[in-house]
Amino acid sequence: MLDLPFFNDEQRSYARELDVNVGNHLWPDPETIDDGQALLTALKTLGKADVLKHAVSDPWSLRANVLIREVLAYHSGIADLAYIMQALGGVPITIAGTDDQKQSILPGAASGDFCLAFAITEPGAGSDLTRLSMPAEKDGEGYVLNGVKHLVSNVGVATHYTLFARTGDGNRGLTAFILPADSEGLSFEKQTPTAPHPLGRMVFEDVKLPSSARLGEEGGGMKIALATLGRMRTTVAAAANGMARRALDEALLHCKSRELFGSTLAEQPIAQGILAEMRARLDASRLLTYRAAWLFDKGDEKIPLEAGVAKWQSTENAQWIIDKALQLAGGKGTLRGSIFERLYREIRPLRIYEGASEIQQLVVARAMLE
Numbered sequence: 001m002l003d004l005p006f007f008n009d010e011q012r013s014y015a016r017e018l019d020v021n022v023g024n025h026l027w028p029d030p031e032t033i034d035d036g037q038a039l040l041t042a043l044k045t046l047g048k049a050d051v052l053k054h055a056v057s058d059p060w061s062l063r064a065n066v067l068i069r070e071v072l073a074y075h076s077g078i079a080d081l082a083y084i085m086q087a088l089g090g091v092p093i094t095i096a097g098t099d100d101q102k103q104s105i106l107p108g109a110a111s112g113d114f115c116l117a118f119a120i121t122e123p124g125a126g127s128d129l130t131r132l133s134m135p136a137e138k139d140g141e142g143y144v145l146n147g148v149k150h151l152v153s154n155v156g157v158a159t160h161y162t163l164f165a166r167t168g169d170g171n172r173g174l175t176a177f178i179l180p181a182d183s184e185g186l187s188f189e190k191q192t193p194t195a196p197h198p199l200g201r202m203v204f205e206d207v208k209l210p211s212s213a214r215l216g217e218e219g220g221g222m223k224i225a226l227a228t229l230g231r232m233r234t235t236v237a238a239a240a241n242g243m244a245r246r247a248l249d250e251a252l253l254h255c256k257s258r259e260l261f262g263s264t265l266a267e268q269p270i271a272q273g274i275l276a277e278m279r280a281r282l283d284a285s286r287l288l289t290y291r292a293a294w295l296f297d298k299g300d301e302k303i304p305l306e307a308g309v310a311k312w313q314s315t316e317n318a319q320w321i322i323d324k325a326l327q328l329a330g331g332k333g334t335l336r337g338s339i340f341e342r343l344y345r346e347i348r349p350l351r352i353y354e355g356a357s358e359i360q361q362l363v364v365a366r367a368m369l370e
Contacts, residue, residue, distance in 0.1 A: 053110040084235060135165060159181050160181065231296070
């Protein structure tokens with residue numbers, strides 16, 4: 001796939017080298033150690049390897065981020081999560097931050113010394129950002145925040161949160177902020193996801209922020225959020241493709257070695273049909289993802305149709321591929337800790353994160369109708 005004209009020689013070389021290095025590294029397992037410590041360890045490794053700079057670079061390459069996420073997700077879910085949360089927290093700063101904000105945050109994010117997070121979801125507002133209601137009330141030269149954010153990755157380990165709160169009504173009523181994790185009045189409550197990683201609620205009780213913490217202009221938060229999620233959506237597709245590719249590779253190995261009814265599973269026509277469809281779905285997903293990334297880097301930064309199709313189809317196809325891989329693995333695939341069981345739990349949230357499949361259908365349809 002790397003030989004296709006979507007990529008240049010530098011990107012091809014980097015992806016191949018990264019795949020070797022990531023595959024040779026022993027990544028921490030959040031199943032066996034504290035998930036927060038596992039994420040921070042992975043983050044420092046990525047920083048030392050100079051990988052994180054691509055998450056927060058300016059100019060920002062979607063093709064580079066797509067290749068990195070596909071490689072990381074193939075080898076390690078926690079490494080992929082550490083990378084993408086750094087991007088989610090950092091891209092808004094590259095888009096709208098002042099020079100001082102960029103200089104104070106982005107170098108530390110690129111090195112892994114800072115751990116970033118993206119705090120936008122509320123108990124009553126997920127995909128519909130117009131329903132965000134947590135207020136940031138003006139208080140002299142600053143703001144006072146009260147309310148709750150939840151389902152925030154990196155809660156408890158992040159050093160800085162890119163936060164979205166309401167300063168007015170309507171789409172122009174959202175404002176973005178850079179929130180230090182040690183802000184007075186801020187507390188955290190852990191939530192437990194199916195695939196272990198730091199996740200939780202943020203509770204705000206008279207948390208005060210100076211005006212210098214505001215990211216972009218007041219009321220510009222919706223634009224920043226949509227621009228960020230628009231970039232990240234295609235990288236979610238890439239992560240799903242990495243997981244699906246790992247599932248297919250593991251299924252092929254299992255089918256070649258598993259003997260039953262006088263032959264290997266790979267020699268059974270029913271298994272061959274499943275493997276063939278797995279490959280077809282994976283190829284289609286990767287092509288859709290690479291097309292979206294190529295269009296973005298070519299200068300078409302608003303690609304709702306291409307990004308929506310890539311995210312929707314890649315995550316749905318990955319779920320199907322991983323499910324079939326587990327089915328082929330049989331009983332051992334259901335065992336806690338098997339690669340098939342781990343991938344099965346890791347892929348499910350990707351069909352929801354950054355716009356569920358049903359939301360992507362609406363986005364694609366509207367783009368077509370326009």
